Amino acid sequence: MSVLDDIIVGVRADMAVREAAIGLDELVDRAFAAPEPRDPLPGFRAPGLSVIAEVKRSSPSKGALADIPDPEELALAYAAGGAAAISVLTERRRFGGSLDDLVRIRSRVDRPILRKDFTVEPYQIYEARAHGADLVLLIVAALDDATLERLYTLSLELGLTPLVEVHTPDEARRAAGLGAALIGINNRNLKTLTVDLGMFERIVPLVPAGAVKVAESGILTAGDAARVRSAGADVILVGEALVTHDNPRVAIAELIAAADAGTR
C-alpha cells in the first residue's frame, strides 16, 4: 500500500466516527447556513506571486514540525505578511490537524481558507463548507474519474473553489478535462514522499493557460520561490518553511519579494 492509500484508510475511519455523530442531512443544512464563501481567484490572479500559507503541525515525511498551540495567531501572522489565502491541514493522524483549527482560523482571519485534507467523499465537502472553508483540495491521484467529477461539481455547487492537485502528466490532463480554474502541481509525490521542484517545471506546460497555477511543496527558500515563479507559478503553497520559521510574517514577505525581483 502506498503512503497515500494508507493515509486514506485512516481518513475514512475518522470520518465514520464524525458521521455517526453528525449525519449527512444535518451537515448539508449546516453547509447552507454557513457564512458566504470567499472567492480566492481574484487575489490569485492579481499581479505578483501569491502565497497560500499553510498551518501544519507534522507530516508523514518530516514528522513533528511545530506545536502551533494558537493556530489563529499563526494565520494572523501569515495574513499580515501578505498571504493571499490560508491552508489548514485538517487531517489528524499524520498531520496533527482538526476541523477546530479551521473554525478558529476562519473566525479571525479575513482571507479565503483552504480545507487541506484527503477528500474522498461528498460528506467531507459539506463538512468543509459547514466549518467555513472557502476552498477544498481534490487530489487527483486519490480519485477515480467519476468521483473526481462528482466532488468537483459538488464543490462548485456549494460555492467552494476546488484546488485540483496533480503530480503526473496524466493527472494534469484529467484536471484540465474538468475545466478546473485552480490547478496545483505537487512537487512531493504522495506515494513515495520524495520532493523535486523540477516536477512543477515539467508538468506546468500541460496545464491550460487560463488556469491559475499553484506550485505546492518543497519551497523552502527565496531561491525556490523565484525558481517556480519563473517557471510560471501564479501561487505557491508553503507549509514547512513557514511553520518552522521564527517570524512567519517576515518569511512570507521575503518569499514574495524574491519571486517578484526574479521575474522583473
Ligand SMILES: O=P(O)(O)OC[C@@H](O)[C@@H](O)c1c[nH]c2ccccc12
Ligand atoms: O510543507 P511544504 O513542503 O511547504 O508543503 C506544503 C503543501 O504543499 C503540502 O503540505 C501538501 C501539498 N499537497 C498535499 C496533500 C496532502 C497533504 C499535504 C499536502
